Amino acid sequence: MKIAVTSGKGGTGKTTIATMLAYSCDNPQYIDCDAEEPNGHLFLKPRIERVEPFNVLVPKINEDICTFCGKCAEACVYKALVVMGEPLKKTMFFDDLCHSCGACAYVCPVEGALVEMPQEVGKFKFGKAGHIDFVMGELNIGEASATQLIANLKKRYMDESKTVILDSPPGTSCTVVETIEGSDYVLLVTEPTPFGLSDLKLSVELVRNMGLKFGIVVNKHEEGNSLIDDYARDENIEILFRLPFSEDFARSYSKGELPFEEFKDDFKGLLKRIEERV
Numbered sequence: 001m002k003i004a005v006t007s008g009k010g011g012t013g014k015t016t017i018a019t020m021l022a023y024s025c026d027n028p029q030y031i032d033c034d035a036e037e038p039n040g041h042l043f044l045k046p047r048i049e050r051v052e053p054f055n056v057l058v059p060k061i062n063e064d065i066c067t068f069c070g071k072c073a074e075a076c077v078y079k080a081l082v083v084m085g086e087p088l089k090k091t092m093f094f095d096d097l098c099h100s101c102g103a104c105a106y107v108c109p110v111e112g113a114l115v116e117m118p119q120e121v122g123k124f125k126f127g128k129a130g131h132i133d134f135v136m137g138e139l140n141i142g143e144a145s146a147t148q149l150i151a152n153l154k155k156r157y158m159d160e161s162k163t164v165i166l167d168s169p170p171g172t173s174c175t176v177v178e179t180i181e182g183s184d185y186v187l188l189v190t191e192p193t194p195f196g197l198s199d200l201k202l203s204v205e206l207v208r209n210m211g212l213k214f215g216i217v218v219n220k221h222e223e224g225n226s227l228i229d230d231y232a233r234d235e236n237i238e239i240l241f242r243l244p245f246s247e248d249f250a251r252s253y254s255k256g257e258l259p260f261e262e263f264k265d266d267f268k269g270l271l272k273r274i275e276e277r278v
């Protein structure tokens with residue numbers, strides 16, 4: 001079973017829920033797909049056993065045989081290539097804009113003028129956090145290949161014999177779509193605040209458009225605050241779990257420690273509810 005944990009915005013407790021859920025599973029694989037800002041390792045504290053580079057292909061132009069026709073630059077929708085013809089006869093490549101789509105290489109009419117070369121843009125890390133198989137993708141700062149990294153992470157390393165917990169990036173961009181696509185269930189983590197609700201609505205729209213099963217988890221729940229409950233009732237969405245606000249919890253969180261054992265049974269209950277809905 002593959003469970004994706006996401007949220008409409010950062011800082012809502014998405015990684016808290018994802019790591020605590022992973023801890024409560026019997027045979028879990030936790031995959032941190034929040035490649036631009038992975039932080040599951042701060043709480044799970046895995047022993048990293050293996051690191052692999054993540055390479056993408058980027059163009060390299062041989063100006064000795066390039067005719068400076070400009071076709072590669074025209075094909076690049078990301079404006080990562082600039083070609084200056086006569087009299088300058090120069091090309092410029094901006095690797096932080098390149099999405100490794102291969103369009104420039106496809107259109108270049110001169111054999112050998114533009115070749116695709118591997119470039120390391122991030123890393124995959126593998127380890128163990130107690131009984132949890134830990135995998136994370138980490139993009140180098142400033143790189144633009146997060147979606148590709150996530151796609152590779154899932155395709156190459158997801159172990160479907162386990163209960164897979166995918167810790168998604170926040171928001172509703174293509175990195176989130178790539179992470180949650182193919183999941184059996186999506187948990188939308190939110191906080192009971194107007195901002196939390198506003199971002200939750202965007203996430204709901206996304207998962208509905210993708211046709212995925214989903215439910216809400218309310219983090220920092222406070223008795224008497226019915227903001228999310230009212231919305232969920234009106235939209236006919238189930239709230240699967242409420243993690244109460246507690247100062248002790250917040251203190252532990254700020255030290256990078258989560259009360260995994262204390263909440264284990266609660267998260268086992270959440271897992272059971274997800275299983276029933278899948």
Ligand code: SF4
Pocket residue numbers: 061065066067068069070071072073083107108109110113114
């Ligand atoms: S398409 Fe090929 S030949 Fe034309 S400018 Fe680009 S690299 Fe040079």
Ligand code: SF4
Pocket residue numbers: 057058059075076077078079080081097098099100101102103104105
């Ligand atoms: S690989 Fe794609 S994004 Fe990168 S320079 Fe070529 S056309 Fe542009």
